[in-house]
Amino acid sequence: MIxxxxxxxxxxxxxxxxxxxxxxxxxxITCLIGINGVGKTTIMNAIVALTPINSGQxxxxxxxxxxxxxxxxTFIPDAITMLPQMRIIDAMQFMDDFYDCWNExxxxxxxxxxKLDKQERIANLSKGNTAKVNxxxxxAMDVDYILMDEPFSGIDIFSREQIAEVFTSHxxxxxxxxxxxHEINDIEHLIDKVVLLNEGYVLKEFSTEEIRENExxxxxxxxxxxxxx
Amino acid sequence: MNRYIKLVNFExxxxxxxxxxxxxxxxxxxxxxAIIRSNQYLNDMNDLLYxxxxxxxxxxxxxxxxxxxxxxxxxxxxxxxxxxxVTLLIYMFFIWYRDWFGKNTFIYxxxxxxxxxxxxxxxxxxxxxxxxxxxxxxxxxxxxxxRRVLQWMIPVDFRVDQTIREILTSFDYLMILFPSTFxxxxxxxxxxxxxxxxVFTAILFERSFRWKGIVFGLIFGAFxxxxxxxxxxxxAFILPEFFYPIELFALECIAGLVVVSLSIWTSNxxxxxxxxx
Numbered sequence: 201m202i203x204x205x206x207x208x209x210x211x212x213x214x215x216x217x218x219x220x221x222x223x224x225x226x227x228x229i230t231c232l233i234g235i236n237g238v239g240k241t242t243i244m245n246a247i248v249a250l251t252p253i254n255s256g257q258x259x260x261x262x263x264x265x266x267x268x269x270x271x272x273x274t275f276i277p278d279a280i281t282m283l284p285q286m287r288i289i290d291a292m293q294f295m296d297d298f299y300d301c302w303n304e305x306x307x308x309x310x311x312x313x314x315k316l317d318k319q320e321r322i323a324n325l326s327k328g329n330t331a332k333v334n335x336x337x338x339x340a341m342d343v344d345y346i347l348m349d350e351p352f353s354g355i356d357i358f359s360r361e362q363i364a365e366v367f368t369s370h371x372x373x374x375x376x377x378x379x380x381x382h383e384i385n386d387i388e389h390l391i392d393k394v395v396l397l398n399e400g401y402v403l404k405e406f407s408t409e410e411i412r413e414n415e416x417x418x419x420x421x422x423x424x425x426x427x428x429x
Numbered sequence: 430m431n432r433y434i435k436l437v438n439f440e441x442x443x444x445x446x447x448x449x450x451x452x453x454x455x456x457x458x459x460x461x462x463a464i465i466r467s468n469q470y471l472n473d474m475n476d477l478l479y480x481x482x483x484x485x486x487x488x489x490x491x492x493x494x495x496x497x498x499x500x501x502x503x504x505x506x507x508x509x510x511x512x513x514x515v516t517l518l519i520y521m522f523f524i525w526y527r528d529w530f531g532k533n534t535f536i537y538x539x540x541x542x543x544x545x546x547x548x549x550x551x552x553x554x555x556x557x558x559x560x561x562x563x564x565x566x567x568x569x570x571x572x573x574x575x576r577r578v579l580q581w582m583i584p585v586d587f588r589v590d591q592t593i594r595e596i597l598t599s600f601d602y603l604m605i606l607f608p609s610t611f612x613x614x615x616x617x618x619x620x621x622x623x624x625x626x627x628v629f630t631a632i633l634f635e636r637s638f639r640w641k642g643i644v645f646g647l648i649f650g651a652f653x654x655x656x657x658x659x660x661x662x663x664x665a666f667i668l669p670e671f672f673y674p675i676e677l678f679a680l681e682c683i684a685g686l687v688v689v690s691l692s693i694w695t696s697n698x699x700x701x702x703x704x705x706x
Binding site: 245248249250251252267268269270271274275277279280281282283284294297298299300 | 432435439443531534535537538540541542543544545546702703704705706
């Protein structure tokens with residue numbers, strides 16, 4: 201389980217996170233939702249220690265993040281994390297060289313699922329294909345937790361559909377996923393838990409199943425209620 | 430350790446194309462320089478002998494014999510050395526900043542590798558060191574090559590043949606690159622390596638605290654320089670002629686070790702606790 205406990209983060213005078221707490225379980229898809237600038241990406245960066253926090257605690261399976269944790273958790277940011285001059289095959293080789301949890305077989309499977317040519321250079325890829333390569337590099341790791349920051353950002357509808365398919369496939373099965381997205385329609389039916397953020401606070405944290413079954417509402421209905429009130 | 434070596438290999442390969450260009454420029458320029466300078470000498474000598482109809486002795490008295498020293502004084506010889514030094518100085522900053530800026534966000538990947546983050550720092554420093562030694566080695570190999578070109582072009586009566594040692598000791602700048610004793614070699618390159626580590630730490634300050642980090646980085650740099658020259662200041666102003674040269678050297682070594690240790694410790698702390706993407 202990923203536990204984010206009372207995390208505060210300040211950039212200069214601006215307090216971006218004012219005591220954010222939530223948990224994300226293994227085998228569940230947790231979605232962080234909020235308008236631009238509420239600190240979604242900062243939370244993601246903080247979980248994988250790419251941004252230091254001012255106070256609070258982040259635990260992954262009860263432990264603070266350490267170098268070995270990167271064999272257990274992976275982060276897929278909204279930009280490619282490989283060098284543009286690399287070919288896809290070079291990027292895969294890099295991952296294989298450095299990560300024990302890299303699963304070459306799964307990488308090949310994702311490659312054919314996304315219909316990517318591994319000889320192609322990253323710099324020459326379209327935005328949609330760049331996002332797919334980014335997903336490939338994260339999903340082909342045998343990790344327990346996957347963090348995805350805006351995986352649908354700025355890509356065409358067909359690529360979005362293809363990426364959304366990943367969430368129902370065995371590639372995600374049994375793993376804990378934390379995702380931030382504005383394109384909630386694409387994955388609303390797939391997510392298990394929602395954390396609604398506003399101005400550095402968690403406004404509401406709820407299970408989508410409970411909301412659907414008990415109140416007959418969709419995630420978007422709850423968002424309207426919370427944000428428009 | 431294994432991942433550190435892989436990182437060094439990776440970092441080295443990222444710079445390989447520019448590095449090969451630098452080597453190519455050095456080889457081409459220095460051979461060309463030897464040919465052009467020798468040719469110029471031959472033209473001048475021919476002018477004295479066949480246009481002004483001087484005797485060989487009079488011409489030699491006026492023009493003197495040419496040696497490899499004259500070639501080392503040309504821009505063809507010193508130019509590529511300067512280009513290599515400037516490129517490596519710029520690369521010392523570029524090796525970090527390129528991972529944050531531009532189209533890629535490779536720093537995400539580097540910081541999320543399942544290895545101690547300080548290995549990234551060590552890998553980048555090792556890469557710079559390897560590049561310096563590589564270029565110095567190429568330069569050392571180019572000396573006999575240039576000398577051979579001179580020997581091919583200039584008749585023996587018109588030139589002075591120098592040994593490699595004579596070439597090195599005849600030119601102060603080359604003495605910096607190729608110290609004459611192992612002791613000096615260690616001093617020159619250890620100071621160079623310490624400077625690289627201090628600059629890296631200053632860069633990490635900037636990357637951790639942005640604008641404030643520039644100030645912290647400059648303070649850290651000034652502090653490191655102060656520690657390093659402290660024994661010399663003591664000797665010069667506080668306790669004149671107090672230390673024997675060997676004692677002063679030992680104190681400088683200790684000061685250097687303190688600077689290097691401080692840089693590594695601070696960088697490790699910044700990479701673990703303060704760095705941000």
